[in-house]
Amino acid sequence: MKISIWQMLGDSLLLRTTSLVVLRDRSDVFQRGLLILVAVSLVVGLVDSAIGLVRELQDPSPTRALEQARAGFRQGMEQARATMDIPPEVQRQIEEYLEAALDIGLAIAVLPLRIPQPAGYVLKAIGRLLSAPFDWLGRWMLYTLLVGIAAHVMGGRASVQQLLGLTALYALPHLLGIIPPLLGLIPVAGPALQVFTAVVAGMAAWIWGALVYVAAVTVASKFDWARGVLAVLAPVLLLTTLALVAAIAGLLLLLL
């Protein structure tokens, strides 16, 4: 059975497992999944990098950013003074250290560079863009490796290539991540709307991505949904249990 790439992407997003089964049985399953994950991370990274670059080129002076940081810090200190009981001496010291750190930061930011600054901004934007896939790859591979171990213990017989190739589709809903920065380009959209959109889009992408991930593990390992969910949660549960045991053991050692 042959299906087009678009149908496969659409079906994955709608959690239809037929396309996932077709992809699982292809010999280039890892290659395809990898390509999708890299493409999505590059699209999201491109929007972030491009917008960041445009902002830096529009206002190349680092002074404004540091002065904004100084204003934010002073505002934070005012709030802390109003709500907390900080001794005046401690307050004075915190203020002195942070003001000095900002002055040092400002002085470093205006130091001359070996090549003109616009080139630096462009290179940094390209670096940010190319780093995005590696960031995604590292986290996805590590977690999938742990899920793969759990799935094998639970009787799953997916190959590494099948598991990685299918779970890579979790990246698709994360395309929602391009909405908040693009919204920031619209002058009427205020910061509150941007933050709200970022939170909603982030949560939607995360939940939708997790569902696609579970579907992928279920199909790759030939599990039912319950076992698929358990395999996906197993690394989190195991790590949480280990952390709890370590914390309780630490507490007992302290008390005894």
Next chain:
Amino acid sequence: MQDLLAALRLCPRALLLQDEAYLAMRELASPFLKGLVLLLVVGILVSAVTIAGETLEWATTPDLAAMKDVVLQGLERMDWYQKTSANSPSFESTFRQQYDMGWRIVPYLFGVPNPIGAAVGVITIPLWLGVSWLLFGLLGYLFGRLLGGQATLDQTLGCTALAVAPQLLGLARLLPYVEIGGAITIWTLLCNYLALRNAQRLSSGRAFWATLLPFILLILLTLLLLGGLAAGLELTLAGGAR
């Protein structure tokens, strides 16, 4: 030569976790030698490319000596510095000594661009790749055989050399500010698993243990070594105290 080129061509396929690449390496004549050449080519290529990236990054950062002076001036303006130097005449020279020493080490620990360090990598990176390959290959061979594997040492080392393929991702460091993170390490681990599975013709479960056991053994040996060193140091100190 033809065989060597064939081994090099296997690298991208090994990166894409294709079992056939590892099986093909297993069947080549003298896979160890081909693996060694492959490892050196990849190591030198990636480290050479890193020099370009580091140099570009260095060019987009301010002079380190100027940064050091700016930070020192900032510290000298601070209240605590002025009070301490007024109370203790030797403070300034002692502080300056420690400050200079700190600037010789700390910036490089935090990834300050260092083209000279990157140039040294042309020797150290292939060397490190070679040592870790030999160590893992040998232990992987031993554990693989213990678990019922059927490969020779030559075949095992040839296949595990293909697991150097993820290092090719380091070619992205041709451009500055590219952060690769842990992706290479995990990908290499997966390639090593496939290398042992295909070289030794092991089942998935056995290949998993053959891949993991060398790391467990190395961690245990390191802990034992550190424990021994600590015990030795304690005994020396106790002897000195007496």
